[in-house]
Amino acid sequence: MSAVASPTREKMLVGGEWVESADGRTFDVETPAKRGTVVAQVPRSGPADVDRAVRAAAAAFPAWREVAPRDRGRLLLRIADDVDAAVEDLARTLAMETGNAIRTQARPEAELVADVFRYFGGLGGELKGETVPLGEQMFSYTRREPFGVVAAIVPWNVPVLIAAWKVAPALCAGNTVVLKPSANAPLAVLELARICQTHLPKGVLNVVTGTGEEVGTPLAEHPLVRKISFTGNTETGKAILRLAADRIIPVTLELGGKSPQILFPDAADERTADGVIAAMRFARQGQSCTAGSRLFVHESVFDPFLETLAGKLAKMKVGDPLDEANDMGAIVSRQQFEKVVGYIDEGARQRGARAVIGGLPPTEGPLAAGYYVEPTVFANVRNDWRIAREEIFGPVLVAIPWSDVGDAVRMANDTHYGLAAYIWSRDITKALRTAHAVDAGWVQINQGIGQVVGQPYGGFKESGLGRENSLEGMLESFTQRKSVTINLGS
Helix, strand or coil: CCEEEEEEECCEEECCEEECCCCCCEEEEEECCCCCEEEEEEECCCHHHHHHHHHHHHHHHHHHHHCCHHHHHHHHHHHHHHHHHCHHHHHHHHHHHHCCCHHHHHHHHHHHHHHHHHHHHCCHHHCCCCEECCCCCEEEEEEEEECCEEEEECCCCCHHHHHHHHHHHHHHCCCEEEEECCCCCCHHHHHHHHHHHCCCCCCCEEECCCCHHHHHHHHHHCCCEEEEEEECCHHHHHHHHHHHHHHCCCEEEECCCCCEEEECHHHCCHHHHHHHHHHCCHHHCCCCCCCCCEEEEECCCHHHHHHHHHHHHCCCCECCCCCCCCCECCCCCHHHHHHHHHHHHHHHHCCCCEEEECCCCCCCCHHHHCCCCCCEEEECCCCCCHHHHCCCCCCEEEEEEECCHHHHHHHHHCCCCCCEEEEECCCHHHHHHHHHHCCCCEEEECCCCCCCCCCCECCCHHHEECCECCHHHHHHHHEEEEEEEEECCC
8 A cells, every 4th residue: 555755643532632542553544536545544443442532521511511501602603713714724634535526525515514513503592491381380391401422423425514513513502522433534523623622621522533343333332422423324323223222322313315306397407407416416426325316307308308417417527636627526435436336337237227428437547546436327227226226325326217207206215215305397386296295304396405504404214313403403312301390389
């Protein structure tokens, strides 16, 4: 394996101190833009490190919960200001470690982090209870209380933004946090932690780096953890749910997706083609749980619309994530790259499938130096094929024709996932009826943008439990309700 001239040596945050792992082990972080190039060495933690971090968070909890909610919010607002000042550094780190293009993905992600902290920083005063009318001789009310230590486990595709989704509301609500970033992309999360730590008491936020087996599992199992918030693949989410069941602690899960896009004939134009590309998250190499990776197109416009779509995709520039000219970067790791290539190879060998654009990655030239996959669209795919049912997490879109809207909805719902869906029609009544019929927790009509802070976000079926990214999500995910009743009679 090759390495850069001087890869950085990182530390992790435990109890307000930047430390190595207990046994001194490290792991390498590579940049997917150039195969085998190490950019940093990060502590490889184990159960002892997890225990140290959880105990630090537990020790910090009593004092932190006593801080007035509005004062906790003010600290989050200061963090947001510092994140604003660090956007470019965060963006470059994100592009380097995730492979996401700096102009289209890494910089927008970094900018949104400040918005998340600012949003939740303003919600301290909304941690309210209710009064319950039980008659003149009773005064009954509820209050919102934090759980205690929250284990927050985040993925590699949007690492620093999803970390903010969990850390900001958890802290605002009065919890303390042990955060585990993905081993593929821990660097920007550590940068965010440095910013946070300048404003927070010791132990309120801790970051432990390492693998899922060596860090994630002992974190989910730790007896002092009172809440788990996990974003990642569905199988890991199921495993975490089983671990939580042994101790009966609450879990928020945001898991996988195989999200449908349903296109009506009246919307088969260039504007919609742009929206389909955005909804598929091609600019993030399709590495998104909300990627609209199944495109159901009315048969009357199927071929011409795919031709329009292919023409736009052919103009997307794929290459070095740090190059401002590029629209797409690289797949995050060799393992993920090989998985995506395997699905493309399988799709190419399916009888009847047609590659409208893209296919297997180049084996020579600049793109062969990294984990690059060009936008790929397969037409004439059956809904029961593996490439139409399993989450590829790569820039691979399958297109399926339909003639009856009932069949389109049936195919859209014929999946164990239910995270996102996208409806394209100029007939708003038709679009709304379709949106209501689709099994998904987050549906967009005539747009394919990302999540907006303040909008409750989460999935149906095996795409998850609970909601995030909103006031409702904070109250539901990071507080527990207590009822208090006072007898006012003699």
